[in-house]
Amino acid sequence: QQQVKQSPQSLIVQKGGISIINCAYENTAFDYFPWYQQFPGKGPALLIAIRPDVSEKKEGRFTISFNKSAKQFSLHIMDSQPGDSATYFCAPRENQFYFGTGTSLTVIP
């Protein structure tokens, strides 16, 4: 897991604001870059994912930006809602998923 560094550890955003979570990695063999959302007591749910031949992917309010040369990718949540309050994990994959340490997002109404 030291191969993956996720920041910030926690984030508080006003409703309607933009939430940004970052993930830095070392292993250039990673071939798939997902973000998972996890609510207390539940398993991680796939939110959005990108492959290394694409620099950006948008699905609704969620966008991944991928910078291969910098070995970083980020999750942007537009128009953040209280229902988005959860823990988010980046989990780049080389055969297995290498999860980051998680970001606890709180969206204040």
Add this chain to the structure above:
Amino acid sequence: DAGVTQSPTHLIKTRGQHVTLRCSPISGHKSVSWYQQVLGQGPQFIFQYYEKEERGRGNFPDRFSARQFPNYSSELNVNALLLGDSALYLCASSLQPANTEAFFGQGTRLTVV
């Protein structure tokens, strides 16, 4: 359409005991992986199985073992339980070991006392 099913949802065991956790993957998925998530941390890889063969193993002691059945369901076994084994155990299902999305079950919360 059923997602990944894990049983039981919660379990309390005593130190030194043995435990078996079960996972049924999404219909049509042939690859199952197991992860351990300690409270406040990200999940850590334990095993991956595909077509009943072990395809990967994480850095866990030999007390941890797993197998996959012909119907692609899987069991995770942990022997000689330690307090430190208390965690949420997650099963992930995918079509193949690589190049495809993986979907997680809700997990089994194991508490060792």
